[in-house]
Amino acid sequence: MINVVLLKSIQGLGVVGDVASVKPGYAKNWLIPFGFALFTNKKILTQMEQNKHKLELLDKENIKKASTISSICSNLQVTLIKKVFQDGRIYGSISAKEITTSLLSESKNAIKNFESGSIMNLQDDLLNYIKPSNIRISGEIKHVGEYNISIALYGNIKMDFTLIIVSD
Secondary structure: OEEEEEOOOEOOOEOOOOEEEEOHHHHHHHHOOOOOEEEOOHHHHHHHHHHHHHHHHHHHHHHHHHHHHHHHHOOOEEEEEEOEOOOOEEOOOOOHHHHHHHHHHHHHHHHHHOOOHHHOOHHHHHHHHOOHHHEEOOOOOOEOEEEEEEEEEEOOEEEEEEEEEEEO
């Protein structure tokens, strides 16, 4: 196990500025390359203490945006039209990237239809929160029907929506 300093809140690990002990592969392959954390040393810890307030403000802003997106877009219905066999099975399976593309489109429409002065530029921020890596699918989607899907927007904030697969 190695220690890293979190630059963003991560569900199950901690909040911005926390020192977390993680497996080396998780740190080297995920946390560090995607800007979620830094390896700890005296210099980094000193810089983190100096910048902790700034990072906490940024974290609070991200939490606020993610919460707003979640409240506006929760319970959306995302429909995908796929080729299917006669028994209702689809050709291949549905990928997280495909779901994300459709979810982004539906979310932009939901935010556009939600009229509020405080929601300015929220559509531009959707790409920061709705990513294929954040989609939580239990098992493979291989049949026509409705599926309840969850996406982790930021930290502990998640959004649930319904994915509807229909035949073409």
